[in-house]
Amino acid sequence: MNTKQKITRLIEFLFGILATEAIVFAILFYAFEEPTRLVSAQNEILQTQVDDAMTLYAENCAVCHGLAGEGIGATPSLDNDGLRTMDYDELVKIIARGRYETAMPAWNKTDGGPLSDYQIGELAALIQSxxxxxxxxxxVNLGLAPLVPFETEPDPVIFEQIGALTDGAVLQQAVTLFATECVACHGADGLGTSLAPALNDPLVREKAADELTRIITLGTPGTLMAGWSSTLAEEEIAALVTLVTRWDEVPLGAIPAPDVPVPTTAESLALGEELFAANCSRCHGPEGQGTPRAPALNVKSFLTETSDLAIQQIVTQGVPGTAMPAWGDRMTEADIQAIVGFIRQWEATAPEVATPARGGGGGPPWLRSDAPADVFVPPGQQTDGAAGQAADPQAGATDHREGSGAGGPPDGYGGGGVAAGGEHTAGEVPPWAQEQVQPAWWETLDQRVLVLVFSGVGVATLLIFVGYVALRRNPPSDGE
Ligand code: HEC
Ligand code: HEC
Ligand code: HEC
Structure with a gap:
């Protein structure tokens, strides 16, 4: 064996060892890294689940369990350690099947509810982590915070009047019950909300008392209307049925909607500001100070006299016969609530008297026929045109505000985050969700197994090396 051959063999050996080492280290690296990678992947999955669940909660549970799981009235809180440490499967079971004979409905599709197994798992993850x-x-951002509170007080004067009607005591009892148990969904005076239909309605009055009793006692499966048989006595349900069938005799205002503020978040206020700049400022002024086209909104008299609910209704329905459009068919409830929250913010600093930018002339200037109501004028130009008079003290201040107020592009508000959140939830069970339930084989690998593999490979490497050294010392006799 000449030197050249020896060198070739040496190089072959070295490469062999290097390749073995490389493979061994790659395997070891993978084996040790994989669990960490899996843990972070699982955390990501949990985050996605909890994120989905927040939307599900907003859509299905907040109405009874409160905006932040704090519980409302007789409905228990979901934000507590008892539930956080409860057996996961037990919690899933409660949500899936509901609590029989309570207002807590079954949510699983197999039990007549609207949610899949996977979605219920997500809700359990939300409650626990x-x-x-x-x-x-x-x-709040989804606009699903009900404006009507869970309870209200019957109007004392009208309450007295009701007592004078036939079976007045029964009607009074029912009004009190309705004001605590039903108003949150069926609305002030039973006129309905976005959550539930009106009960103070000729079509409902036509229904047979038996049918109404059945609905109130057993509920309507798959809807927010839960059965009340365990919460209310038979005689209380009968009183409610009497109220529903005789509501035309009860004066309006008996069960009023109290003044509840629209809840806001930083995100909803920013959205409100953007939407106001894009849709309202051209008539009401960039800072709501009013223009010749429309009255001021940023003024004490308006803001103290008008509840958030009333502003929401005006904006939703518009003012018929004036230039004030109905925004309900162009904007979501979330958008409108965001604007109401933004307008309400002005109350603290609102001037006593509006100083709108307007020309001379008698009567409310926005009612004048020459007001170009429907011509879109970008906020910047509009202020110039309307407040053009150099003498107007507002002009300077308005220009200054322009920079912050009219920043967003008019069509940029689309509520991207909100919409995306909603869409996400509607999706089917993603494939990775299945994997997550069944851990992969390597997840269950014990660290001890890895140590065993590691030492095995180490010993093998050592043997190869010893063999190589022995071979060098004692090369096999060359047959060539
Ligand atoms: C119609 C009103 C209503 C709605 C909507 C509702 N719940 Fe409930 N929920 C209740 C009531 C009432 C109870 C208490 C039942 C009882 O007395 O055991 C309850 C109990 C629970 C409990 C058990 C609490 C405990 O401490 O034992 C969980 C968990 C729960 N609800 C989760 C949810 C989830 C998740 C949703 C949305 C998918 C939801 N609920 C929607 C009314 C409701
Ligand atoms: C969590 C919301 C919620 C609460 C609280 C609630 N309801 Fe309902 N209710 C609904 C919904 C939603 C429907 C419509 C169900 C459907 O689609 O058939 C409904 C339907 C009804 C109907 C049938 C109306 C019709 O046109 O057939 C009656 C009657 C009724 N509710 C009475 C009551 C009474 C009485 C109370 C208080 C004890 C009450 N509800 C509390 C949500 C609610
Ligand atoms: C085309 C012009 C125009 C636009 C755009 C407009 N409004 Fe109005 N708005 C009016 C007029 C005109 C009135 C006064 C109606 C009346 O005479 O009662 C009004 C009245 C109102 C009122 C009641 C004020 C009061 O004193 O009673 C509110 C609240 C309101 N608008 C909010 C909004 C909001 C929020 C937007 C944007 C989403 C908006 N408006 C967009 C013209 C407009």
Whole structure:
């Protein structure tokens, strides 16, 4: 064996060893890194689940369990350690099947509810490891915070009048019950909300008392209307049925909607500001100070006299016969609530008297026929035109505000985050969700197995090396 051959063999050996080492280290690296990678992947999955669940919660649970799981009235809180440490499967079971004979409905599709197994798992994950402040913000940002509170007080004067009607005591009892148990969904005076239909309605009055009793007692499966048989006595349900069938005799205002503020978040206020700049400022002024086209909104008299609910209704329905459009068919409820929250912010600093930028002339200037109501004028130019008079003290201030107020592009508000959140939830069970339930084989690998493999490979490497050294010392006799 000549030197050249020896060198060739040496190089072959070295390469062999290097390749073995490389493979061994690659395997070891993978084996040790994989669990960490899996843990972070699982955390990501959990985050996605909790994120989905916040939207599900907003859509399905907030109405009974509160904006942030704090519980409302007789409905228990979901934000507590008892539930956080409860057996996961037990919690899933409660949500899936509901609590028989309580207002807690079954949510699983197999039990007549609207949610899949996977979605119920997500909700359980939210209850056990979610963030309730973030959940509150989600409910508000989706515009799903009910404006009507869970309870209200019957109007004392009308309450007295009701007592004088036939079976007045029964009607009074029903009004009190309705004001605590039903108003949150069926609305002030039973006129309905976005959550539930009106009960103070000729079509409902036509229904047979038996049918109404059945609905109130057993509920309507798959809807928010839960059965009340365990919460209310038979005689209380009968009183409610009497109220529903005789509501035309009860004066309006008996069960009023109290003044509840629209809940806001930083995100909703920013959205409100953007939407106001894009849609309202051209008539009401960039800072709501009013223009010749429309009255001031940023003024004490308006803001103290008008509840958030009333502003929401005006904006939704418009003012018929004036230039004030109905925004309900162009904007979501979330958008409108965001604007109301933004307008309400002005109250603290609103001037006593509006000083709108307007020309001379009698009567409310926005009612004059020459007001170019429907011509879109970008906020900047509009202020110049309307407040053009150099003498107007508002002009300077308005220009100054322009920079911050009219920043967003008019069409840029689309509520991207909100919409995306909603869409996400509607999706089917993603394939990775299945994997997550069944851990992969390497996840269950014990560290001890890895140590065993490691030492095995180490010993093998050593043997190869010893063999190589022996071979060098004692090369096999060359047959060539
Ligand atoms: C119609 C009102 C209503 C809605 C909507 C509702 N719940 Fe409930 N929920 C209740 C009531 C009432 C109870 C208490 C039942 C009882 O007395 O055991 C309850 C109980 C629970 C409990 C058990 C609490 C405990 O401490 O034992 C969980 C968990 C729960 N609800 C989760 C949810 C989830 C998740 C949603 C949305 C998918 C939801 N609920 C929607 C009314 C409601
Ligand atoms: C969590 C929301 C919620 C609460 C609270 C609630 N309801 Fe309902 N209710 C609904 C919904 C939603 C429907 C419509 C169900 C459907 O689609 O058929 C409904 C339907 C009804 C109907 C049938 C109306 C019709 O046109 O057939 C009656 C009657 C009724 N509710 C009475 C009551 C009474 C009485 C109370 C208080 C004890 C009450 N509800 C509390 C959500 C609610
Ligand atoms: C085309 C012009 C125009 C636009 C755009 C407009 N409004 Fe109005 N708005 C009016 C007029 C005109 C009135 C006064 C109606 C009346 O005479 O009662 C009004 C009245 C109102 C009122 C009641 C004020 C009061 O004193 O009672 C509110 C609240 C309101 N608008 C909010 C909004 C919001 C929020 C937007 C944007 C989403 C908006 N408006 C966009 C013209 C407009």
């Amino acid at each position: 979610g963030d309730w402040n973030a959940t509150r913000d989600r409910v």
